[in-house]
Amino acid sequence: MNTESVLARLSALADKSRFTILQIMAKGAIGTCCDRIEAYENGCCVADVVAVTGLSQPTVSHHLKTLEKVGLVRKEVRGPWTCYFPNPEAIEELINALRAELYPSGKCDVDIQGGCCS
Amino acid sequence: MNTESVLARLSALADKSRFTILQIMAKGAIGTCCDRIEAYENGCCVADVVAVTGLSQPTVSHHLKTLEKVGLVRKEVRGPWTCYFPNPEAIEELINALRAELYPSGKCDVDIQGGCCS
DNA sequence: CATCGATATCGATGTTTGTGGATATCATAT
């Protein structure tokens, strides 16, 4: 995972609305109106998120698109509904990247232009 | 860790400049100009970050303050220098929170107002 | 106490982005 992707996922997660969407997906908090999503799938359609969050439909569509673009959710059209499903692997990748990039005493792979005295 | 703190840390991490600052701290990429920081401490003073990133001094001070406010770095005044040190525990806490909040099939602790059909 | 180096704060600016109303698109059923 390159730094750009890490930053994109962090930005996607850092918004309250999007974080809430992922939470309710993860917790199975949505009794979906879409008759093509099984409970174990932890998925939801756009209207579900609108109902639970109180956000407008365009806003929800926009957030889901953002989450999909960075790989945090997977999109699947099922009949008239567009269904979204969480992608735990993306979170795991992000966690691994954070550990690799931000934990002290790793080898230096940053371009150093020298300290202020060099 | 409450959701508010998680979002604050994610926002702090999601900025390219701040992420870079944490990277160069973690990797020990700074040959510091401050004579009171030992190499093993992975710390740096403000001027070091200015030199390495090319950002202005006010911008660097602002970013370091942001990082400190959310607990990602620790601040310590040593003589004429203000030194900053990474705090790996904050990242670990964040990782644990992400796993707890966003991994599917946990118990639901989100306030549900019902799906769109309820 | 006066000066100097280091950092923090202030104020302004330009960009990004979250939001929602209006509208278009898409899939399905009749």
Next chain:
DNA sequence: ATATGATATCCACAAACATCGATATCGATG
């Protein structure tokens, strides 16, 4: 084909924020 429900896109607006020049504050030193 036409209508209807579901979602995506377009557009505009407002709030948040990254950035930096100017200035203030703070610590050390002579």
